[in-house]
Amino acid sequence: xxxxxxxxxxxxxxxxxxxxxxxxxxxxxxxxxxxxxxxxxxxxxxxxxxxxxxxxxxxxxxxxxxxxxxxxxxxxxxxxxxxxxxxxxxxxxxxxxxxxxxxxxxxxxxxxxxxxxxxxxxxxxxxxxxxxxxxxxxxxxxxxxxxxxxxxxxxxxxxxxxxxxxxxxxxxxxxxxxxxxxxxxxxxxxxxxxxxxxxxxxxxxxxxxxxxxxxxxxxxxxxxxxxxxxxxxxxxxxxxxxxxxxxxxxxxxxxxxxxxxxxxxxxxxxxxxxxxxxxxxxxxxxxxxxxxxxxxxxxxxxxxxxxx
Numbered sequence: 182x183x184x185x186x187x188x189x190x191x192x193x194x195x196x197x198x199x200x201x202x203x204x205x206x207x208x209x210x211x212x213x214x215x216x217x218x219x220x221x222x223x224x225x226x227x228x229x230x231x232x233x234x235x236x237x238x239x240x241x242x243x244x245x246x247x248x249x250x251x252x253x254x255x256x257x258x259x260x261x262x263x264x265x266x267x268x269x270x271x272x273x274x275x276x277x278x279x280x281x282x283x284x285x286x287x288x289x290x291x292x293x294x295x296x297x298x299x300x301x302x303x304x305x306x307x308x309x310x311x312x313x314x315x316x317x318x319x320x321x322x323x324x325x326x327x328x329x330x331x332x333x334x335x336x337x338x339x340x341x342x343x344x345x346x347x348x349x350x351x352x353x354x355x356x357x358x359x360x361x362x363x364x365x366x367x368x369x370x371x372x373x374x375x376x377x378x379x380x381x382x383x384x385x386x387x388x389x390x391x392x393x394x395x396x397x398x399x400x401x402x403x404x405x406x407x408x409x410x411x412x413x414x415x416x417x418x419x420x421x422x423x424x425x426x427x428x429x430x431x432x433x434x435x436x437x438x439x440x441x442x443x444x445x446x447x448x449x450x451x452x453x454x455x456x457x458x459x460x461x462x463x464x465x466x467x468x469x470x471x472x473x474x475x476x477x478x479x480x481x482x483x484x485x486x487x488x489x
Contacts, residue, residue: 198447234452264486271478293411298439304336320360
């Protein structure tokens, strides 16, 4: 996929988000309006309603006031200014997921609730890594759902990578142990591990992940090198509560946001960046293998604000 077509896909994916923000800003600065306290209040409200979150909205409001208070501003200028301030929030957290661990493999635990797009994201990560000529192995650590194992096997075939799997209902830590051994013995660069997405019993999930960590530690004291949380953008502000839970149970090191196509809630990316400061590695718009790309903060800021 060319960069232009990816940008088009991103623009299309964020269309509902940018339209939502744009409609909320419409009328605040038609041909031209004075940027006074009342207008700034309306802008802040529009940003909150568009899922950017209260903290990010307050920060953007303050920056606009600092730069342009009392001046006349058109809607185009307003959207550009908002895009600039969104980019300032997003740039510090834009960090591609890079394979740097030595000795190999780099072990990446991928976590997230069932239905978040976790399994397809794992395959898309594998595709990104293989495109950069890294050797990749997947591990089916969600052993409690036969459907999850089968789905990951299908996507592994599509990505052209091997999958280590165990019996349904088996011990996830055992699968991870076998996968690390195989990855080490065969010189694999990246081992990407699927994990259970159950949140009904946090203690059970915490114990399971702790066991996986202990097993990894015996084989490679640096592992896991990354704990990546996959978030479904359609959940809007509820995605933030998932960050809270998974930080507690798994020690999240970075985020990937999926399903940005077709949702009006893409602004939650900004809320997550402002509230948590966790690296955002990549975003997904679409179901094709190459629809996951490293996070571009400037492009996303322009798209959200409707000026791309």
